Amino acid sequence: MEAMNRRPEPTVESPVVRTSQMSERSVTNVVFAGLGGQGVLKASDILSDAAFRCGLDVKKSELHGMSQRGGSVTSDVRFGDSVASPMVPIAEADYLVVLSVSEVDFARPLLKENGGVLLTADLINESRLANRRSLNVAMLGALSTFLDIPEEQWHRAIRANLPEKVHEANIEAFNIGREARSRQA
Amino acid sequence: MVSSERMLLSGNEAVAHAALDAGIALGAGYPGTPSTEILETFSEIGGRAQWSPNEKVALEVCIGVAYGRSRALATMKHVGLNVAADPLFTAAYSGVDGALVIVTADDPGMASSQNEQDNRHYARAAGLPMLEPSDSQEAYDFFFKAVEISERWKLPVLLRMTTRICHSLTVVHRRPDAEEAPAADYQRDIKGRVMIPAYARGAHVRLREKLSEIADWNEKSGLNQVVEGEKSLGIIADGVAYAHAREAAPDASFLKISMVHPLPIEAIRRFAESVQRCVVIEEGDPYLLERIRAEGVTVEGKPDMYRFGELNVARVRRILAGDTSPEPAPARGKPPQLCQGCPHRTAFEILRDLGCIGTGDIGCYTLGVLPPFEAMDTCVCMGASIGVGLGLRHVLPEEQARKVVSIIGDSTFVHSGITGLVEMIYNPPPTGHVILILDNGTTAMTGMQEHPGTGRKLDHQPTSQVVFEDLARSLGVPNVHVVDPMKQADELRKHLSEALESNELTVIVVRRPCVLAAGKIRQYAQAAEQ
Numbered sequence: 265m266e267a268m269n270r271r272p273e274p275t276v277e278s279p280v281v282r283t284s285q286m287s288e289r290s291v292t293n294v295v296f297a298g299l300g301g302q303g304v305l306k307a308s309d310i311l312s313d314a315a316f317r318c319g320l321d322v323k324k325s326e327l328h329g330m331s332q333r334g335g336s337v338t339s340d341v342r343f344g345d346s347v348a349s350p351m352v353p354i355a356e357a358d359y360l361v362v363l364s365v366s367e368v369d370f371a372r373p374l375l376k377e378n379g380g381v382l383l384t385a386d387l388i389n390e391s392r393l394a395n396r397r398s399l400n401v402a403m404l405g406a407l408s409t410f411l412d413i414p415e416e417q418w419h420r421a422i423r424a425n426l427p428e429k430v431h432e433a434n435i436e437a438f439n440i441g442r443e444a445r446s447r448q449a
Numbered sequence: 450m451v452s453s454e455r456m457l458l459s460g461n462e463a464v465a466h467a468a469l470d471a472g473i474a475l476g477a478g479y480p481g482t483p484s485t486e487i488l489e490t491f492s493e494i495g496g497r498a499q500w501s502p503n504e505k506v507a508l509e510v511c512i513g514v515a516y517g518r519s520r521a522l523a524t525m526k527h528v529g530l531n532v533a534a535d536p537l538f539t540a541a542y543s544g545v546d547g548a549l550v551i552v553t554a555d556d557p558g559m560a561s562s563q564n565e566q567d568n569r570h571y572a573r574a575a576g577l578p579m580l581e582p583s584d585s586q587e588a589y590d591f592f593f594k595a596v597e598i599s600e601r602w603k604l605p606v607l608l609r610m611t612t613r614i615c616h617s618l619t620v621v622h623r624r625p626d627a628e629e630a631p632a633a634d635y636q637r638d639i640k641g642r643v644m645i646p647a648y649a650r651g652a653h654v655r656l657r658e659k660l661s662e663i664a665d666w667n668e669k670s671g672l673n674q675v676v677e678g679e680k681s682l683g684i685i686a687d688g689v690a691y692a693h694a695r696e697a698a699p700d701a702s703f704l705k706i707s708m709v710h711p712l713p714i715e716a717i718r719r720f721a722e723s724v725q726r727c728v729v730i731e732e733g734d735p736y737l738l739e740r741i742r743a744e745g746v747t748v749e750g751k752p753d754m755y756r757f758g759e760l761n762v763a764r765v766r767r768i769l770a771g772d773t774s775p776e777p778a779p780a781r782g783k784p785p786q787l788c789q790g791c792p793h794r795t796a797f798e799i800l801r802d803l804g805c806i807g808t809g810d811i812g813c814y815t816l817g818v819l820p821p822f823e824a825m826d827t828c829v830c831m832g833a834s835i836g837v838g839l840g841l842r843h844v845l846p847e848e849q850a851r852k853v854v855s856i857i858g859d860s861t862f863v864h865s866g867i868t869g870l871v872e873m874i875y876n877p878p879p880t881g882h883v884i885l886i887l888d889n890g891t892t893a894m895t896g897m898q899e900h901p902g903t904g905r906k907l908d909h910q911p912t913s914q915v916v917f918e919d920l921a922r923s924l925g926v927p928n929v930h931v932v933d934p935m936k937q938a939d940e941l942r943k944h945l946s947e948a949l950e951s952n953e954l955t956v957i958v959v960r961r962p963c964v965l966a967a968g969k970i971r972q973y974a975q976a977a978e979q
């Protein structure tokens with residue numbers, strides 16, 4: 265894949281008025297993967313919203329359509345000072361959050377080879393969750409321990425994206441995910 | 450100054466908010482990924498939106514609204530514009546009095562479509578202005594531009610979105626105040642609106658005059674932005690390809706094309722001359738490339754292999770590097786399947802067991818092509834199941850002809866199966882024919898939308914219902930059956946076997962709600978009773 269990294273040579277003498285101040289380093293890339301019905305898209309909605317509430321530029325992208333019918337689903341979330349493409353380039357995910365163990369092999373190529381963090385569902389003891397459907401939010405709890413997003417914003421985003429009757433269960437799931445990660449770390 | 454609201458919206462939601470803020474009086478469309486959420490959101494936030502039986506009708510309703518000096522929005526996926534192409538081309542001649550914005554949502558890469566046609570060609574073919582946003586903010590802003598252009602030049606305007614623009618969430622600053630839309634009013638203009646040849650000749654000339662004015666305007670409109678970077682590389686890009694290219698070559702100079710028809714050729718020429726190497730980065734067909742080259746401007750395009758599928762940052766890097774080595778095969782995950790308990794399953798088991806030649810159609814039930822069923826033999830476009838089945842019946846040797854069954858979903862039947870049914874009774878094949886209408890009470894494939902067969906409108910409120918069995922009987926189909934595939938699988942098998950043996954025409958309505966929609970359907974029915 266050498267060619268992929270080759271960039272056109274800049275010439276020395278051309279005067280440059282650069283309005284593009286896109287520092288790629290300031291962008292955090294997260295990819296969620298799982299199967300249709302597991303809440304992959306909901307998890308990415310909540311992360312996007314939490315980052316958005318921090319005043320960051322956010323882009324989130326996924327393919328809808330057949331996702332309800334049990335097929336593989338991935339969703340990309342990118343945030344930082346300024347994000348260009350809405351899609352996380354292959355092998356550039358800083359974090360890969362996988363909700364179904366069966367999807368790990370499929371999704372792994374998306375993760376950065378050096379320093380990328382893989383979070384899989386076996387991190388969570390599902391028997392501790394009041395409702396197994398909040399596994400997605402528990403995984404966000406685990407992810408949150410790596411990110412510079414205040415807990416308060418996570419809570420707001422969870423509340424804004426889920427129906428009221430499941431708010432408490434999901435805040436609890438979020439905390440279970442946070443604990444699971446800090447115990448492991 | 451009132452500060453504008455900051456929101457995180459998909460391109461579709463951004464269009465819906467713009468439609469509300471721009472005073473759209475009516476939005477009409479037919480569901481289709483990736484366009485569906487535009488009208489759903491428009492309705493949720495207080496706009497007046499309705500599903501039509503198909504895209505052609507939706508566009509015609511919108512033309513009527515815009516003839517009445519109001520503002521209209523028509524939405525559809527790319528292939529929907531094929532269905533609506535007939536009114537589109539002539540509405541370009543007649544023009545409109547109010548505003549008409551037509552959203553075409555293309556699907557490069559075919560995330561959920563049967564082809565990846567590039568609808569930028571339609572703008573040129575029909576002679577209509579087309580704007581193309583590269584994120585949700587532009588989707589919002591360009592919608593207002595589209596309304597402005599439509600009213601100023603009295604023409605329908607196309608807003609072209611693609612899957613990644615429709616479905617990606619990006620930040621949008623919403624305008625603080627909504628626009629006041631003009632009051633509806635009918636002004637008679639027979640020569641302008643009645644496209645008999647004598648009047649259409651003049652209308653065509655007027656259309657070309659308007660387009661040349663718009664082309665001049667577009668040179669200075671400020672829509673097509675230049676980003677100054679290094680002069681060694683200049684990139685001309687549109688839509689989401691622009692976002693990928695900005696990331697792939699952050700130091701390059703850019704000309705972002707926001708109006709893809711008519712093109713700002715002089716701005717393009719100046720830009721190309723200002724850089725040492727000028728590359729056109731566009732998804733899909735070489736639309737920009739060919740137009741720009743035809744004007745004698747020297748630009749590079751992409752190797753043909755990048756015409757297929759979506760672009761992304763890695764592919765843009767490869768294009769810029771001239772890399773034509775084979776690409777790594779994209780990882781393919783688990784394919785979608787019919788849900789457990791899906792009512793479509795029974796019909797496909799029976800079709801498989803009876804060894805039928807299934808001419809199919811588009812919807813969840815297209816998944817009947819996959820194992821363990823493999824009970825679908827053809828799938829072309831919405832509604833084609835019936836015509837294709839009849840054609841096969843007309844020519845195949847009797848033994849094969851008797852096995853042909855047309856399989857069509859309820860929403861698809863209303864969309865474009867009814868004319869096929871009329872064809873069946875008008876030109877019946879010698880061996881007769883059978884149509885299975887798989888009626889799961891919703892448009893499941895695109896996310897459970899209502900249609901005229903459900904008896905509920907877009908917002909799930911009750912309205913008149915098209916009853917398929919009554920319709921078939923009224924047209925004179927001799928054998929019409931209604932069966933529940935869960936409770937009456939044996940009856941379904943019996944009716945189908947008998948129909949295949951007879952030389953008669955048969956319609957079997959296989960009726961049971963989609964398992965994912967059943968709960969909601971019950972709620973709507975209960976609410977209607979109260």
Ligand SMILES: Cc1ncc(C[n+]2csc(CCOP(=O)(O)OP(=O)(O)O)c2C)c(N)n1
Nearest residue numbers: 481811812813814858859860861892893894
């Ligand atoms: C012209 C056109 N418009 C829209 C679509 C998108 N689309 C595909 S199938 C479908 C309808 C499916 O509904 P139905 O026939 O009821 O089958 P179900 O999915 O419920 O099984 C739609 C809207 C399309 N493919 N072509």
Ligand code: SF4
Nearest residue numbers: 788791813893963964
């Ligand atoms: S969504 Fe409904 S129609 Fe589609 S596969 Fe599932 S049960 Fe069947």
